[in-house]
Amino acid sequence: MPHVLVLNASYEPLGVVPLRRALILILNDKAVSLEDSGALMRSATCAIPAPSVVRLKRFVRVPFRGPVPLTRRALFARDGGRCAYCGGAASSVDHVIPRSRGGQHVWDNVVAACRRCNHVKADRHITELGWRLRHQPAPPTGLAWRIIGTGHRDPRWMPYLQPYGADDALARIDGRTPA
Template sequence: MPHVLVLNASYEPLGVVPLRRALVLVLENKAVCLEESGAFLHSATVTVPAPSVVRLKRFVRVPYRGPVPLTRRALFARDGGRCMYCGAVATSVDHVIPRSRGGLHAWDNVVASCRRCNHVKADRHLVELGWRLRHKPAPPTGLAWRIIGTGHRDPRWLPYLQPYGAEDAMARIDGISA
C-alpha cells in the first residue's frame, strides 16, 4: 500500500501514513492534498485522486522526539547502502569497536558493511587490520531523517523535505537504488 507524507499546518514534516489514513484526513476536511500521486481511488459514487503529500489544516504541537532512532534502514540510508570499509554494496551492519570489546550500539559506532568485510573484521579493531573508514560515522541530523529513515519515499516529497536536510539523505538513498 502506498504511503503519504503528512505535513503540519506550518509545512513541517510530521510523518508518513498509509494512503487510507491520508485519504480519511482529506475526506474529513482535516487535511488538504498538496500533491497527487497520479492514481485515482473509486467508490460507488465518487472518484478521488490519491494524495502523495497532505497538509493538516490545524497546527499540531509535536513534543520533542529526541535523536533519530538507530534502525537498520536508517543506517543504510546514512551510509548510502555502501560498505564503509571497501565501498561495495552493503548487506550487513558492523560495530567499528566490537561490542565484545566494549563498543556501544550507537550511531557513531555502527556502520554498513559488505558481508566479506564484516566476516574478515570479525571482532577486531580497525588498527589491528590496518583498515580505515571511508567516512567517520555520526548520527544523522535534520528532521527529514525521521521521514527518510522509515524507508518510504516518493520524489514528490523532496520539495517539502529540502528545508529539513533531505537533499543529502535522498542523494545517498538514490545511490542505493542505482
C-alpha cells in the same frame, strides 16, 4: 502500499503514513492534498486522486523529539546501502569498535557492511586489519532524516523537505559531500 508525506499546518514534516490513512484524513476533512500521485482511488460513488503529500488543516503541537532513532533501515539510508569498508552492497550491520571490546550500539559506532567484510573483520578493530572507513559514522540530524530514515522516498516530497535539510541528507546517502 504507497506512502504519503504528512505535513503540519505550518508545512513542517511530521511523518510518513500509508495511503489508506492519508485518504481517511482527507475524507474526514482533517487534511488537504497538496500533491497527487497520479492514481485515482475509486469507490462506488466517487473517485479521489491518490495523494502523495497532505497537509493537516489544524496545527498539531509536537513534543520535543530526541535524536533520530537507530534502526537498521535508517542506518542503511544514512550509509546509502554501501559497505563502509569496501563500498560494495551492504547487507549487514557492523560495530566499528566491537561490542565484545566495549563498543556501544550508537550512531557513532555502527556502520553498514557487506557480508564478506563483516565476516573478515569479526570482533577485531579496523586498525588491526589495516582498514579505513570510507566515511566517519555520525548521527543524522534534521527533520528530513525522520522522513528519509523511514526508507520511503518520493521525488514529489523534496520541495517540502528541502528547508529541513533533505539536500544534505540525500547527498550523504548518495556518498556526495553536502553543498
